Amino acid sequence: MQIHDHNISVNNLSVWYGSAQAIRDVNIQIPGRKITAIIGPSGCGKSTFLRAFNRMNELIANNAKTEGNIIIGDLNIYDPNLSPIEVRRRIGMVFQKPNPFPKTIYENIAWGARANKYKGDLNQLVEHSLQQAALWDEVKSKLLQSGLSLSGGQQQRLCIARAIAVHPEIILMDEPCSALDPIATYKIEELMRELSKNFTIIIVTHNMQQAARVSDYTAFFTLDENNVGILVEHGPTEVIFKNPKDVRTNGYISGRYG
Amino acid sequence: MNIEKFYDDDLSGQIKAKNFQGKIFEILCLLAILLGISILLILLIDVTLDGIPWLRPQLFNSFPSRFPDQSGLRSALQGTLWMAILTAIIAFPIGVSAAIYLEEYASDNRFSRFIEINIANLAGVPSIIYGLLGLGLFVRGLGLNRSVLAGSLTMTLLILPTIIVTSREAIRAVPRSLRMASLALGATQWETIRYHVLPYAMPGILTGLILGMSRAIGETAPLITIGALTYIAFDLRGPMDIFTVLPIQIFNWISLPQKDFHDLAAAGILILLAILLSLNSIAIYLRNRLQHRW
Numbered sequence: 001m002q003i004h005d006h007n008i009s010v011n012n013l014s015v016w017y018g019s020a021q022a023i024r025d026v027n028i029q030i031p032g033r034k035i036t037a038i039i040g041p042s043g044c045g046k047s048t049f050l051r052a053f054n055r056m057n058e059l060i061a062n063n064a065k066t067e068g069n070i071i072i073g074d075l076n077i078y079d080p081n082l083s084p085i086e087v088r089r090r091i092g093m094v095f096q097k098p099n100p101f102p103k104t105i106y107e108n109i110a111w112g113a114r115a116n117k118y119k120g121d122l123n124q125l126v127e128h129s130l131q132q133a134a135l136w137d138e139v140k141s142k143l144l145q146s147g148l149s150l151s152g153g154q155q156q157r158l159c160i161a162r163a164i165a166v167h168p169e170i171i172l173m174d175e176p177c178s179a180l181d182p183i184a185t186y187k188i189e190e191l192m193r194e195l196s197k198n199f200t201i202i203i204v205t206h207n208m209q210q211a212a213r214v215s216d217y218t219a220f221f222t223l224d225e226n227n228v229g230i231l232v233e234h235g236p237t238e239v240i241f242k243n244p245k246d247v248r249t250n251g252y253i254s255g256r257y258g
Numbered sequence: 259m260n261i262e263k264f265y266d267d268d269l270s271g272q273i274k275a276k277n278f279q280g281k282i283f284e285i286l287c288l289l290a291i292l293l294g295i296s297i298l299l300i301l302l303i304d305v306t307l308d309g310i311p312w313l314r315p316q317l318f319n320s321f322p323s324r325f326p327d328q329s330g331l332r333s334a335l336q337g338t339l340w341m342a343i344l345t346a347i348i349a350f351p352i353g354v355s356a357a358i359y360l361e362e363y364a365s366d367n368r369f370s371r372f373i374e375i376n377i378a379n380l381a382g383v384p385s386i387i388y389g390l391l392g393l394g395l396f397v398r399g400l401g402l403n404r405s406v407l408a409g410s411l412t413m414t415l416l417i418l419p420t421i422i423v424t425s426r427e428a429i430r431a432v433p434r435s436l437r438m439a440s441l442a443l444g445a446t447q448w449e450t451i452r453y454h455v456l457p458y459a460m461p462g463i464l465t466g467l468i469l470g471m472s473r474a475i476g477e478t479a480p481l482i483t484i485g486a487l488t489y490i491a492f493d494l495r496g497p498m499d500i501f502t503v504l505p506i507q508i509f510n511w512i513s514l515p516q517k518d519f520h521d522l523a524a525a526g527i528l529i530l531l532a533i534l535l536s537l538n539s540i541a542i543y544l545r546n547r548l549q550h551r552w
Binding site: 059060085086090092093095099100102111112163166 | 365366433435436438439440441442443444445446449453454458
């Protein structure tokens with residue numbers, strides 16, 4: 001199954017944690033090899049929506065229940081015959097707080113590849129991944145030092161390199177810059193632009209300037225009257241930020257709430 | 259309402275009185291700690307003075323004898339060593355596996371909570387009860403007789419709750435973000451446990467194992483119950499041999515009338531203390547390493 005270059009289609013996606021519904025009936029088409037930003041106020045289900053793509057919701061809460069489906073190319077992520085392990089292998093994730101393994105920089109990249117039975121040359125893979133994550137020049141002389149010895153921004157790029165190394169088709173990013181200073185944030189954003197040539201990137205962000213700067217498409221989520229997350233509207237980032245159709249989007253973007 | 263008149267004018271006198279109360283409390287606390295430390299010190303000094311002259315090669319090389327100057331701890335040291343190692347070998351895999359199951363696999367339902375509460379309770383069961391269990395189950399039931407293996411299995415039962423509880427704490431202390439990082443790469447739960455959770459929890463798990471072992475080494479009651487109270491004058495050659503251990507040998511000597519045997523017992527206590535202290539220092543060292551990592 002190759003799912004490269006294919007668009008993603010989310011159909012009637014709803015997620016519950018126990019009896020509490022987190023998101024309801026989300027329908028959206030996400031173009032491949034573009035950056036799509038998910039924005040919206042706190043608690044509107046952005047992260048839940050993101051985790052639906054690599055079936056991480058069922059990991060963080062064992063009472064999580066998902067309805068609807070996500071189709072990538074010919075692959076239905078919620079196909080009962082498909083192992084969530086395979087989904088996660090094909091859809092990488094970068095977390096809010098940099099979480100490198102407390103191993104060497106080299107091992108941070110090589111471990112995932114080895115776990116997934118990579119048959120090529122590991123040294124080459126490590127170099128290639130670090131280069132793609134724009135980290136190689138900074139760490140090439142200290143590959144055997146702990147990943148935790150790096151600065152926060154470097155750690156986050158190490159995590160991106162780690163995700164790239166298992167060759168995913170999509171990279172999910174859950175507020176990847178919220179723990180970083182502006183310069184580190186800038187570097188990650190630059191990197192995302194570069195990576196979007198080869199990967200589909202979906203990023204959750206609280207930072208609207210970031211969404212405007214970095215993304216090609218934007219989806220705006222909010223809470224409905226029952227405190228359930230819903231997708232309000234989505235489209236090219238320019239359109240969402242300059243001519244939002246919905247009054248709620250306009251209110252959020254112009255800073256009236258959020 | 260005039261609240262001012264209800265407050266004392268003499269503020270500094272008031273504070274002085276309150277400070278005086280505080281001082282008395284502080285002194286009481288100090289006395290409490292001095293009491294504990296001085297009793298321990300007196301005990302240590304007394305034991306050291308009695309035992310030092312008997313700390314000589316003879317003590318390690320000789321079997322017990324009815325003549326104090328020919329007596330040694332050879333068989334007791336061998337028994338303690340065999341028992342400690344056998345106990346560790348048996349208790350470690352069982353305890354860690356149980357902890358992994360409870361932390362990583364078991365869902366949070368009534369059954370698992372019931373198990374949890376009971377493990378915590380088991381840690382508080384008097385050790386002689388384990389001795390009786392060992393006597394019934396291992397010595398007679400499995401026909402292991404009074405072997406060091408039967409003793410080790412009994413000690414395993416005794417320290418398993420400790421090992422399970424400390425291992426669970428160590429496993430729980432591994433940040434969730436690390437598990438998520440591993441799983442998000444497409445690793446299985448087994449790979450995540452094997453390559454991430456266990457290595458990082460290992461110092462904490464080993465701390466628990468060592469603390470359990472030092473408890474096992476110091477225990478006397480369960481071993482007396484299963485019949486280890488024996489005069490042994492030959493080397494321990496295998497797990498099925500009968501055995502004795504340090505605390506039992508010490509107890510034996512103290513119960514003899516001659517003063518020399520009491521001093522010999524003091525020397526034995528010094529050795530037992532040295533073993534326990536070094537095991538505890540290793541545990542502390544491992545715990546500090548664990549704290550450094552995160």
